[in-house]
Amino acid sequence: MEKILEGCAYVLGNNIDTDQIIPAEHLVYSLSDPEEKKKYGEFALSGVPIVQAGLPEGQKPFVNEGEHTSEFSIIIGGSNFGCGSSREHAPFALNVAGVKAIVSESYARIFYRNSVDGGFLVPYETPEKLNDKIKTGDKLTINVSENTLTNVTTGETYALTPLGDVFDIVKAGGIFKYARKNELIA
Amino acid sequence: MAQTITQKILAKSAKRKTVEPGESVWLNVDVLMTHDVCGPPTIGIWKREFGENAKIFDKEKLVIFPDHYIFTENEHANRNINILRDFAKEYDVPNYYDVGSERYKGVCHIALAEEGYNVPGTVLFGSDSHTCTSGAFGMFSTGVGNTDAAFILGTGKIWEKVPESMKFIFDGQMPDYLTAKDLILQILGDITTDGATYRAMEFDGEAVYSLSMEERMTLTNMAIEGGAMSGIIAADSVCEAYVKERTSKPYEIFNSDPDAKYYATYRYDVSKMEPTVAKPHSPDNRDVVRNVAGTKLTKCYIGSCTGGKLTDFAFAAKMLRGREVKVPTFIVPGSTLVDKQLSEETIDGLSYKDIFLNAGCDIAESSCAACLGGPSDTVGRSSDGDIVISTTNRNFPGRMGSKKSEVYLASPLTVAASALTGVITDPRDFL
Numbered sequence: 032m033e034k035i036l037e038g039c040a041y042v043l044g045n046n047i048d049t050d051q052i053i054p055a056e057h058l059v060y061s062l063s064d065p066e067e068k069k070k071y072g073e074f075a076l077s078g079v080p081i082v083q084a085g086l087p088e089g090q091k092p093f094v095n096e097g098e099h100t101s102e103f104s105i106i107i108g109g110s111n112f113g114c115g116s117s118r119e120h121a122p123f124a125l126n127v128a129g130v131k132a133i134v135s136e137s138y139a140r141i142f143y144r145n146s147v148d149g150g151f152l153v154p155y156e157t158p159e160k161l162n163d164k165i166k167t168g169d170k171l172t173i174n175v176s177e178n179t180l181t182n183v184t185t186g187e188t189y190a191l192t193p194l195g196d197v198f199d200i201v202k203a204g205g206i207f208k209y210a211r212k213n214e215l216i217a
Numbered sequence: 218m219a220q221t222i223t224q225k226i227l228a229k230s231a232k233r234k235t236v237e238p239g240e241s242v243w244l245n246v247d248v249l250m251t252h253d254v255c256g257p258p259t260i261g262i263w264k265r266e267f268g269e270n271a272k273i274f275d276k277e278k279l280v281i282f283p284d285h286y287i288f289t290e291n292e293h294a295n296r297n298i299n300i301l302r303d304f305a306k307e308y309d310v311p312n313y314y315d316v317g318s319e320r321y322k323g324v325c326h327i328a329l330a331e332e333g334y335n336v337p338g339t340v341l342f343g344s345d346s347h348t349c350t351s352g353a354f355g356m357f358s359t360g361v362g363n364t365d366a367a368f369i370l371g372t373g374k375i376w377e378k379v380p381e382s383m384k385f386i387f388d389g390q391m392p393d394y395l396t397a398k399d400l401i402l403q404i405l406g407d408i409t410t411d412g413a414t415y416r417a418m419e420f421d422g423e424a425v426y427s428l429s430m431e432e433r434m435t436l437t438n439m440a441i442e443g444g445a446m447s448g449i450i451a452a453d454s455v456c457e458a459y460v461k462e463r464t465s466k467p468y469e470i471f472n473s474d475p476d477a478k479y480y481a482t483y484r485y486d487v488s489k490m491e492p493t494v495a496k497p498h499s500p501d502n503r504d505v506v507r508n509v510a511g512t513k514l515t516k517c518y519i520g521s522c523t524g525g526k527l528t529d530f531a532f533a534a535k536m537l538r539g540r541e542v543k544v545p546t547f548i549v550p551g552s553t554l555v556d557k558q559l560s561e562e563t564i565d566g567l568s569y570k571d572i573f574l575n576a577g578c579d580i581a582e583s584s585c586a587a588c589l590g591g592p593s594d595t596v597g598r599s600s601d602g603d604i605v606i607s608t609t610n611r612n613f614p615g616r617m618g619s620k621k622s623e624v625y626l627a628s629p630l631t632v633a634a635s636a637l638t639g640v641i642t643d644p645r646d647f648l
Contacts, residue, residue, distance in 0.1 A: 046410055046499065046613075048613040048616075050589070050590075050614070050616050051613065051614060051615070054590065055589040055590045055591060055616075056591060056592055059254075059296075062258045062261060063265075078614065078620060079614075080614050111410055111411035115346065115611060115613060116345070116589070117345050117346040117360040117362055118254070119258065119362030119363040120258075137411060137414065139414060139444055140414060140415050140444065140446055141346055141360055141362060145362035145363075145364065148362070148365050148368070149363070196241060205364065206364060206368055206376075207364070207368065210368070216371070216372060
């Protein structure tokens, strides 16, 4: 995986549930067809109420109308990111939209597993609340080996919680690649 | 070392003597369940990863219930059913319950119980967050995504971090105005939507063991709303009788050691509890019904894996008998068996179905329906401006359809009482 992840921040509140990440009515599209799967990027985070979309100001849709990728590739969340349903379509949709990493205080278990085991994005935890310090549009870099997040726009650097055991699966690119590498499956 | 029921079951599954919270273990899975929303992508990943020679780890252990988007014109949703149907045919899957056939069962978590897949002491994974429902049968059950489900489909194994446990004890005798839904909404208000993240919620106490299996399933069903990995109630004679009627599979009953360690223990006296709601837009936004009584409603909804079991309709029928609803009220049986039972179960000679029809309710066919919004032609789906009271499990923005609707979660008694007045109503007003 890349040693430095770069991108612009999209800032959200606490308890961003999977219905906000990808509303249930959109779960019908193919996840393998290269054209059809773009729908997931188009509707990524479309369930977030507009006043809370892109904090602190809000009113900023994650994906512009008619597009399927976002100008933002690092999400700054609060606590309990990805709560709700088990739909893997959620981290998948964010991946299609171009998200590389999320930095949040905590995650719901299934969303966290799906992000890692599916190899869709890196779910970083942070000991410090950051969604009131970073603004949507700020330029960010994540140093993967040093576990730090730097806000290039303000010059501030924050510590990320090391991924621990999960880092091996992240590095491998998902549970299947990890299992093959470790000869758990053929 | 003293062990919780969850540790004991996971140790058995991992072929270990004991396991400790925080360690990751590889589990052998007894049942894998999937449905029409997550089944097709799970099959896609399984084929991609295992290639031409992809094999199902054990056909008898795979269970597929189409249930989410069933009665819709949506072509993509119908394509998903076709993918499941073709897969079941190609690989000769015995436990596939096809739509449009007599085998169609309805909502997966209720059907798992009814069809004898819930077996004390076993480990069940499902590609649905409410898979924790099965924990009511003294077993470990939890939800996973498509990639993990595909891994299980090919190997029968999955890694899991052994959870710490939280204990919730309910003492006393259940008053007639209270249901399991009130108990779990009380807990969610206390611990919030991430208060049990990565933990097991264990329910205990004489009030819990006085409940039917269906009501116990309401408790474990909403463990995920506290972020829990699983919910669990140790099996007793009521559970054993339910299981034996439905399957001859061997089962093993586990109990937590008296000195097992818990992250936290909560104790409640049900005789002091009141009918409870979760206000918009979160299942932990708890209040007592009387504080929000009088709130105007546009829709009432009784259904889903949480609130569409026979016991939920028994509560509703008791309330609606001989009365008429004031706002559109949707009755969505959780399974085709529950649907059938609505015609068989009676109060004073009148079937539940007739009670609901006489009261002016709309009765829909069994499926997940509007609990999760669904395609635009889904029965009961919320529209802009709707204020709904529902027996379902989540009220996040847009969960039941429109982002511009508001949803209150409540017990079947509270929902039925509110249907009779058109405003949120404490069921004690009618009992």
